Amino acid sequence: MKRRGRGMACMWYPIGFTVAANPSAAVVKVNEDGTATLLTGTVETGQGSLTILAQITAQELGIATDDVHVVSADTDATPMDTGAIASRTTYVTGNAARMAAEKAKLTLFEVAAPLLGVKPTQLEAQDHKIFVKGFPQRNMHIGDVANHARVVSGQPPIGSASFNPETLALDPETGQGKPFGTYVYATQIAEVDVDDETGEVEVIRVVASHDCGTAINPMLVEGQVEGGVAMGVGFALEEEMLFDAQGRHINPNLTNYIMPTSLDTPDIEVDIVDSYDPTGPFGAKGVGEPTLVPTAAAIANAIYDAVGVRITSLPATAEKVCKALQAKREQQPKQIGTGAALDGAASINTAVQ
Amino acid sequence: MAEKPKVIEKPDVLERPDILKPQAPAPLVAFPIEVVVPEGRQQTPAVGQRASRADGRLHGLGQTKYIDDMYFPNMLFAKIKRAGIASARIKNIDTKEAEAMPGVVAVITGRDIPCNSFGPSLKDQPVLADTRVFHAGDGVAAVAAVSEQIATEALEKIKVDYEVLTPVLDPLESLKLETPGVHAPSANIYGHKVIKKGDVEKAFAESDHVFEGTFRTQMVEHVPLEPYACIAQWDANGRVTIYSTLGRITLGRADVARTLGIPMSRIRIVATVVGGNFGGKNEIRAEPAMALLSKKTGRPVKCVFTRSEEFTSSTTRHPLIMDYKTGVTKQGKILGRKIRLVLDGGAYCSWSETTLGKACILSAGPYNIENLYAEAFVVYTNKTMTGAMRGFGAPQVCFAYESHMDDIAKALGIDPLEIRLLNAFDEGSLSPTSQKLHSVVVKESLLRAAKRFGWNGIGDGVGNGNGA
Numbered sequence: 001m002k003r004r005g006r007g008m009a010c011m012w013y014p015i016g017f018t019v020a021a022n023p024s025a026a027v028v029k030v031n032e033d034g035t036a037t038l039l040t041g042t043v044e045t046g047q048g049s050l051t052i053l054a055q056i057t058a059q060e061l062g063i064a065t066d067d068v069h070v071v072s073a074d075t076d077a078t079p080m081d082t083g084a085i086a087s088r089t090t091y092v093t094g095n096a097a098r099m100a101a102e103k104a105k106l107t108l109f110e111v112a113a114p115l116l117g118v119k120p121t122q123l124e125a126q127d128h129k130i131f132v133k134g135f136p137q138r139n140m141h142i143g144d145v146a147n148h149a150r151v152v153s154g155q156p157p158i159g160s161a162s163f164n165p166e167t168l169a170l171d172p173e174t175g176q177g178k179p180f181g182t183y184v185y186a187t188q189i190a191e192v193d194v195d196d197e198t199g200e201v202e203v204i205r206v207v208a209s210h211d212c213g214t215a216i217n218p219m220l221v222e223g224q225v226e227g228g229v230a231m232g233v234g235f236a237l238e239e240e241m242l243f244d245a246q247g248r249h250i251n252p253n254l255t256n257y258i259m260p261t262s263l264d265t266p267d268i269e270v271d272i273v274d275s276y277d278p279t280g281p282f283g284a285k286g287v288g289e290p291t292l293v294p295t296a297a298a299i300a301n302a303i304y305d306a307v308g309v310r311i312t313s314l315p316a317t318a319e320k321v322c323k324a325l326q327a328k329r330e331q332q333p334k335q336i337g338t339g340a341a342l343d344g345a346a347s348i349n350t351a352v353q
Numbered sequence: 354m355a356e357k358p359k360v361i362e363k364p365d366v367l368e369r370p371d372i373l374k375p376q377a378p379a380p381l382v383a384f385p386i387e388v389v390v391p392e393g394r395q396q397t398p399a400v401g402q403r404a405s406r407a408d409g410r411l412h413g414l415g416q417t418k419y420i421d422d423m424y425f426p427n428m429l430f431a432k433i434k435r436a437g438i439a440s441a442r443i444k445n446i447d448t449k450e451a452e453a454m455p456g457v458v459a460v461i462t463g464r465d466i467p468c469n470s471f472g473p474s475l476k477d478q479p480v481l482a483d484t485r486v487f488h489a490g491d492g493v494a495a496v497a498a499v500s501e502q503i504a505t506e507a508l509e510k511i512k513v514d515y516e517v518l519t520p521v522l523d524p525l526e527s528l529k530l531e532t533p534g535v536h537a538p539s540a541n542i543y544g545h546k547v548i549k550k551g552d553v554e555k556a557f558a559e560s561d562h563v564f565e566g567t568f569r570t571q572m573v574e575h576v577p578l579e580p581y582a583c584i585a586q587w588d589a590n591g592r593v594t595i596y597s598t599l600g601r602i603t604l605g606r607a608d609v610a611r612t613l614g615i616p617m618s619r620i621r622i623v624a625t626v627v628g629g630n631f632g633g634k635n636e637i638r639a640e641p642a643m644a645l646l647s648k649k650t651g652r653p654v655k656c657v658f659t660r661s662e663e664f665t666s667s668t669t670r671h672p673l674i675m676d677y678k679t680g681v682t683k684q685g686k687i688l689g690r691k692i693r694l695v696l697d698g699g700a701y702c703s704w705s706e707t708t709l710g711k712a713c714i715l716s717a718g719p720y721n722i723e724n725l726y727a728e729a730f731v732v733y734t735n736k737t738m739t740g741a742m743r744g745f746g747a748p749q750v751c752f753a754y755e756s757h758m759d760d761i762a763k764a765l766g767i768d769p770l771e772i773r774l775l776n777a778f779d780e781g782s783l784s785p786t787s788q789k790l791h792s793v794v795v796k797e798s799l800l801r802a803a804k805r806f807g808w809n810g811i812g813d814g815v816g817n818g819n820g821a
Binding site for chain 1: 393394395396397398399400401402403404405406407408437438439440488489490520522546547548549550566567568569570571572573574576599600601602603604606617620621622623624625626627628629630631632634635660661664665669670707710711713714715718719727735736737741743744745747748751752754755756759760763769770773777778784785786787788790791792793794795797798799801802803805806808
């Protein structure tokens with residue numbers, strides 16, 4: 001018989017990594033027509049980070065995402081970057097891109113200021129225009145300013161910058177210090193069906209509330225969360241590299257190493273928690289890795305809620321759940337009348353009924 | 354007024370099955386493509402827009418060029434011979450027969466690598482194993498041939514003479530001092546971290562209840578759609594261009610420079626569009642070997658891992674053994690927590706130090722715990738190396754601290770949501786490393802998820818865990 005259960009798990013996760021510095025650098029060039037090029041050493045690994053970086057650059061320059069072309073991942077052409085790792089691209093490389101764009105923008109302001117008859121500090125860039133703060137009608141198209149910068153002023157608008165999260169080394173004895181610039185938080189709640197005869201677990205639904213600071217692109221946040229949850233389902237229920245007694249991997253293929261397919265993926269409801277981090281680009285933090293962090297825990301708690309067995313080792317395969325159910329049935333008569341053994345700590349998994 | 358019933362038009366059955374009609378062949382993609390740019394990409398302000406991705410169109414049309422799609426004139430194909438033994442001493446490698454095969458252009462072994470070690474922190478990983486095999490996926494020789502098939506066949510002709518050694522496979526066994534060192538004379542424990550705050554034993558003594566639990570997680574692979582791949586092209590000026598699936602080109606160039614013993618200015622690394630990384634492509638793999646094969650043959654050399662190699666010869670997720678002990682008040686407030694983590698570090702260090710650090714720091718959960726002792730060890734075993742993977746130890750410890758949390762809640766008869774809200778971080782809370790936290794929204798995420806899900810307390814008839 002199928003039994004339904006629900007379980008929750010929350011988490012925290014740092015942006016960037018500890019041990020060593022993890023800087024990123026970026027270069028922004030504004031073209032004569034007001035479009036721009038961003039040079040970055042990070043790599044697009046399918047997550048959409050180059051689109052995020054284009055959005056950050058565009059936002060700083062007051063132009064649209066489509067106006068920014070991103071050149072990435074060529075050691076001959078692009079500045080150094082710690083790379084597409086540790087959920088750090090939006091936060092660290094994003095900060096570098098924003099700062100580089102800001103420098104290019106300040107050149108544009110210097111060029112536009114005398115043309116608009118104000119000081120550079122009185123200017124703002126928005127909606128493809130550079131205009132006087134408070135007087136949006138006094139404006140010039142960013143392309144006209146950029147063209148003037150190159151052709152008349154001889155100051156091509158180029159900016160470069162680098163960013164490294166502020167950290168403090170950990171004390172080797174006590175581990176006290178500031179290892180990361182910022183953290184994100186999330187909760188996932190899973191609903192599962194467990195077949196109490198076969199032990200098979202089906203994940204029906206996962207609600208995922210994730211904090212990523214400002215969502216630079218909500219669609220890409222949703223994509224990350226959906227992918228992370230699917231990966232988490234595999235980690236929770238199916239995937240495992242198995243070795244024989246001699247240490248040889250015995251399932252190095254997708255026939256015996258079972259992964260979730262789209263049919264095993266639950267309904268995923270993504271909820272973006274409002275938050276703003278003043279240290280991130282436009283308040284953004286990151287979202288890549290955390291999306292899979294609470295999934296397995298939420299599923300394991302849902303299995304417990306459904307059939308009352310605590311899975312203490314992953315993956316919760318049907319065999320494992322089935323065995324745990326059998327063990328529970330065998331133990332049950334002995335449990336009658338014992339009540340809650342609160343201090344028999346190790347046995348609380350089965351003792352508490 | 355009564356609503357008029359809607360007339361549903363019967364579909365014309367004869368006209369419907371379009372699929373049965375002969376289809377005109379799909380038109381070839383015309384260049385230049387007429388770009389119908391979605392709204393979000395063109396709007397300002399740019400931040401917050403649901404902007405579509407610039408690479409999405411290329412993916413959709415199948416125009417994205419992955420390394421397997423790239424071809425250079427005269428290009429050779431390389432394959433790597435894998436040891437297939439978890440621990441062994443290499444006595445001899447005979448490549449003569451393979452080299453004599455028609456179509457085989459060059460064969461190299463670990464002895465050809467100028468500096469045969471690399472790694473993001475400990476440089477304990479050989480490009481190709483030369484004297485010792487530390488796990489079954491270790492490469493022992495690389496062959497470049499005119500076709501992939503010939504290269505694969507040539508691997509069979511390479512004769513390696515091994516002295517098979519007893520592998521260390523269990524991380525808890527590896528942790529013991531008497532266990533022989535995987536990388537002797539180096540110790541098996543190659544990373545250790547402690548986070549200490551308050552007095553955990555005193556907290557346990559003051560607690561109403563103390564709970565314990567042990568949790569384990571397994572080794573998993575990243576399984577990206579695109580396995581590891583690279584093309585190396587050595588030119589007449591002694592400059593090498595490497596197209597690679599690497600996620601970290603800055604570090605990759607440093608590693609290639611070190612292993613080949615050439616200046617960084619002579620190396621160009623281009624990371625192509627990567628078909629999934631998830632942490633599995635954060636350090637070099639076969640790049641130095643391919644560069645040397647290209648140097649030796651004067652031709653571009655391509656290497657694409659098989660799915661099996663992607664499993665056995667790239668990094669994986671650390672299995673963890675996690676012991677938790679938590680002291681709480683009757684109301685469910687956590688007073689103290691003691692944690693021991695043992696990470697199965699596999700054959701090489703790779704990103705274990707980062708994983709160890711993150712796992713240890715995060716292991717207490719997003720909770721205010723004044724008395725904490727978390728200790729983590731990472732040990733060598735003769736298994737596939739473990740390294741960076743989405744979450745760096747966090748999914749493992751989250752499984753432990755959140756399972757443990759539900760056990761405590763259940764025993765105390767508190768709703769899982771309540772016990773979390775009672776202990777969760779607030780704005781300005783101090784982390785286990787005493788870092789003052791900002792933009793903390795863990796409670797908001799708990800409440801929002803609960804609301805969206807329709808969480809209304811335990812024991813409401815949905816499952817409720819009694820299994821009856």
